[in-house]
Amino acid sequence: MTHVFIAGFQHETNTFAPSLADWEAFNRGDAFPAYIRGEAMQTQFTGVNIPVGGFIDAAKRHGWKLWPSVWAGASPSSFVTREAFERIASDLLHDLAQALAQGVNAVYLDLHGAAVAEHADDAEGELLSRVRARIGENIPLVASLDLHANVTRRMLDVADALVAYRTYPHVDMAETGERAAQLLKRRMQLGRRQAVAAHRLPYLISLNAQSTWTPPAQGIFAAMDDIDRSQQSLVSFCMNSSGGCWAMAQPDKPNAMDTMVKKCLR
Known part of the structure; x- marks a missing residue:
């Protein structure tokens, strides 16, 4: 148990x-x-x-x-x-x-x-x-x-x-x-x-523009469910207005992090 x-x-x-x-x-x-x-x-x-x-x-x-x-x-x-x-x-x-x-x-x-x-x-x-x-x-x-x-x-x-x-x-x-x-x-x-994969992204945005209800953050987070399903992974994206952003994943497929980073940067 x-x-x-x-x-x-x-x-x-x-x-x-x-x-x-x-x-x-x-x-x-x-x-x-x-x-x-x-x-x-x-x-x-x-x-x-x-x-x-x-x-x-x-x-x-x-x-x-x-x-x-x-x-x-x-x-x-x-x-x-x-x-x-x-x-x-x-x-x-x-x-x-x-x-x-x-x-x-x-x-x-x-x-x-x-x-x-x-x-x-x-x-x-x-x-x-x-x-x-x-x-x-x-x-x-x-x-x-x-x-x-x-x-x-x-x-x-x-x-x-x-x-x-x-x-x-x-x-x-x-x-x-x-x-x-x-x-x-x-x-x-x-x-x-x-294995845990993590990548620091070149993505910095002010707090008042971070709402996940509107672009650009909306598109990033909307893509996560698709990535979860297609890569059999569970991904996270932390965006801090002062400390930069981290993308994290626990991929069952080796290209899960690469897929996520490419989608986030589009």
Whole structure:
């Protein structure tokens, strides 16, 4: 039986903003649910349009047992304080150690992908690395991301799979969690890590022109379903107005990334 450890850390950092995301900000949540831990996650997030909600729904359909840990979100602001990041990471890793002792054999993280802590420029990469160090190389680690994630090489190296929203405004958050479950299921069936292809695209666009309801982004994201079907892969495209764009795929066919890049650049 698949036993999945689940947790979430959501913060979109603007390092020029005046206010920090401290521990109290995560406890309030504000635009996000307040800090939550343990089984209450399943009750609060089942059927809710956020990634972990979609993952929970998919996990129930697959018959997986879930081990909820923490879900922490704070409104966009400046740096996540060292104290807040370390308390969240400490709670998560403490729960993970207990879950591993009880037979957890997979991990899913609901991340934003654009968090910067006072002591960690790549906050999600740091968190993913700590989780990977705890679980070893053989346990699958899958994460979902915001479409505006700052994808780093560290994140790509550590995770078995990363999958991002396909809409802006973000209306497919739960669907993204379901896609993460799909990738995790594939990884469990294979019994090994699948190759991850990633390419940084020469595509930079201002935030107010990024809507997936209108060109040019509309065409890029409309092509993804076709690529999924034709290449038997699951592709993602992250477009950050400051950090550039990443195209990512887990291809069953070797030309899936090449196909995606060509379509994105048309």
